[in-house]
Amino acid sequence: MTEEQLQIRDLARDFAEGELRPHAEEWDREAHFPREIIQKLGELGFLGMLLPEEYDGLGLDTSTYLMALEEIARGDASVAVAMSVHNSLPTQMILAHGSEEQKERWLKPMARGEMLGGFALSEADAGSDAAALAAQARKVDGGWILNGTKAWITNGGFGDVMVCMCRTDTPENRRGAKGIGAFIVPTNTEGYVVGKKEDKMGQRASETVGIAFQEMFVPDAQLLGDPSMGFIYALQGLDGGRLGIAALATGIAQSALEHSLRYADERRQFGTAIREFQGMQFKLADMATRIEAGRSLVQRAAQAKDAGEKVSRLSSMAKLFASEGAMYVTTQAVQVFGGYGYVKEYPVERLFRDAKVTEIYEGASEIQRTVIARELYR
Numbered sequence: 001m002t003e004e005q006l007q008i009r010d011l012a013r014d015f016a017e018g019e020l021r022p023h024a025e026e027w028d029r030e031a032h033f034p035r036e037i038i039q040k041l042g043e044l045g046f047l048g049m050l051l052p053e054e055y056d057g058l059g060l061d062t063s064t065y066l067m068a069l070e071e072i073a074r075g076d077a078s079v080a081v082a083m084s085v086h087n088s089l090p091t092q093m094i095l096a097h098g099s100e101e102q103k104e105r106w107l108k109p110m111a112r113g114e115m116l117g118g119f120a121l122s123e124a125d126a127g128s129d130a131a132a133l134a135a136q137a138r139k140v141d142g143g144w145i146l147n148g149t150k151a152w153i154t155n156g157g158f159g160d161v162m163v164c165m166c167r168t169d170t171p172e173n174r175r176g177a178k179g180i181g182a183f184i185v186p187t188n189t190e191g192y193v194v195g196k197k198e199d200k201m202g203q204r205a206s207e208t209v210g211i212a213f214q215e216m217f218v219p220d221a222q223l224l225g226d227p228s229m230g231f232i233y234a235l236q237g238l239d240g241g242r243l244g245i246a247a248l249a250t251g252i253a254q255s256a257l258e259h260s261l262r263y264a265d266e267r268r269q270f271g272t273a274i275r276e277f278q279g280m281q282f283k284l285a286d287m288a289t290r291i292e293a294g295r296s297l298v299q300r301a302a303q304a305k306d307a308g309e310k311v312s313r314l315s316s317m318a319k320l321f322a323s324e325g326a327m328y329v330t331t332q333a334v335q336v337f338g339g340y341g342y343v344k345e346y347p348v349e350r351l352f353r354d355a356k357v358t359e360i361y362e363g364a365s366e367i368q369r370t371v372i373a374r375e376l377y378r
């Protein structure tokens with residue numbers, strides 16, 4: 001690690017230790033974290049990590065960003081997913097495909113944390129098969145009228161601006177994956193309706209909502225790039241987004257390992273600390289090894305991305321391995337804690353619940369395997 005990377009990792013670690021970890025249990029119980037946390041992340045530069053300095057970002061490389069994100073997730077996975085979506089998806093899509101006016105208008109407040117971003121691709125009937133989405137954009141004078149519904153949107157009401165994928169083809173001339181546009185939509189737009197907030201198993205403090213577009217007018221100035229390429233832009237964004245989720249999963253697993261190491265040292269049975277039993281030592285060793293391997297794969301993919309390589313395969317591998325690793329590690333952590341691992345009084349119960357969704361969102365494990373296999377034959 002360079003001096004700069006160490007500094008940023010330590011800044012994220014201190015913030016997570018001081019401002020996130022002590023509240024994670026309460027935020028999970030209340031299914032909410034305060035908006036001030038987003039403001040503080042913004043003040044530290046954590047919401048513009050990958051954006052160039054000319055747009056008020058920190059202009060950091062992917063490796064450094066992912067190190068910081070892992071630390072934030074070690075403190076609280078719900079805050080980390082809000083940060084991951086914002087940094088990896090809407091901001092990167094606008095940076096890659098936006099006009100100069102769009103970058104000036106949206107990226108600067110997003111980098112400073114004054115606007116929290118989200119990404120609205122999924123629908124109730126189009127999750128893994130995202131290209132089957134049905135929300136429709138109809139061309140009118142000066143812009144587009146959007147109608148339809150989106151499901152599972154992180155930051156969908158809590159956030160300020162969403163990049164929303166909607167069909168721009170017509171019912172008479174469907175063009176599949178090449179008939180979708182990406183629109184920049186502030187959440188205070190007339191016709192943007194926030195629906196049910198999901199009552200989730202884990203990452204409960206992160207907001208996940210359904211949203212509806214009801215005759216919502218979006219001016220041409222808020223269409224991103226080519227109106228038929230929004231789905232492709234979204235998949236390109238997800239190549240980076242999945243690396244964020246991999247780092248986040250690594251942070252959850254690291255936290256579970258740390259709690260397990262401490263507990264195995266303190267807990268005594270048969271007259272000795274349980275860490276003295278080989279059965280426990282093997283578990284701890286396997287947990288640490290899975291985490292280190294996942295982290296290495298994340299960093300390998302990050303370096304490839306920074307070198308300008310296409311990272312669909314590596315990114316899916318990192319997301320798959322780190323999320324399944326997080327599930328493995330948190331399951332073992334509950335086992336190390338015995339009965340105490342099964343109750344809310346101890347943190348590993350929450351970490352176990354928080355880990356599960358990393359195997360589902362931004363493409364379930366089965367989809368990551370599909371992408372990897374396709375890429376192997378390319």
Ligand code: CAA
Binds near residue numbers: 232367
């Ligand atoms: N980058 C650029 N282009 C890509 C691409 C990529 N990574 N992957 C595919 N494409 C292109 C293809 O080349 C193809 O174009 P051509 O026809 O010109 O070759 C076009 O996109 C369509 O690709 P496919 O035929 O492969 O599309 P598909 O319909 O078979 O689906 C899929 C592919 C990989 C399954 C995709 O639908 C997918 O990733 N599904 C999962 C959805 C997902 O991850 N959702 C995440 C929502 S966000 C979220 O979840 C956030 C959160 O929780 C916190």
Ligand code: FAD
Binds near residue numbers: 118122208361363366
């Ligand atoms: P389905 O697609 O119905 O899948 C059900 C099962 O079938 C899965 O196990 C899946 O892997 C399997 N399956 C489906 N197709 C195949 C196949 N071809 N081969 C093998 N198995 C297959 N979406 C957004 O757009 N923005 C967000 O911000 C966002 N945030 C989210 C936050 C949370 C907490 C959650 C739970 C979801 C979020 N999502 C978001 C949606 C998420 O990306 C989808 O849930 C995910 O892509 C899976 O879609 P689905 O739930 O419809 O499951």
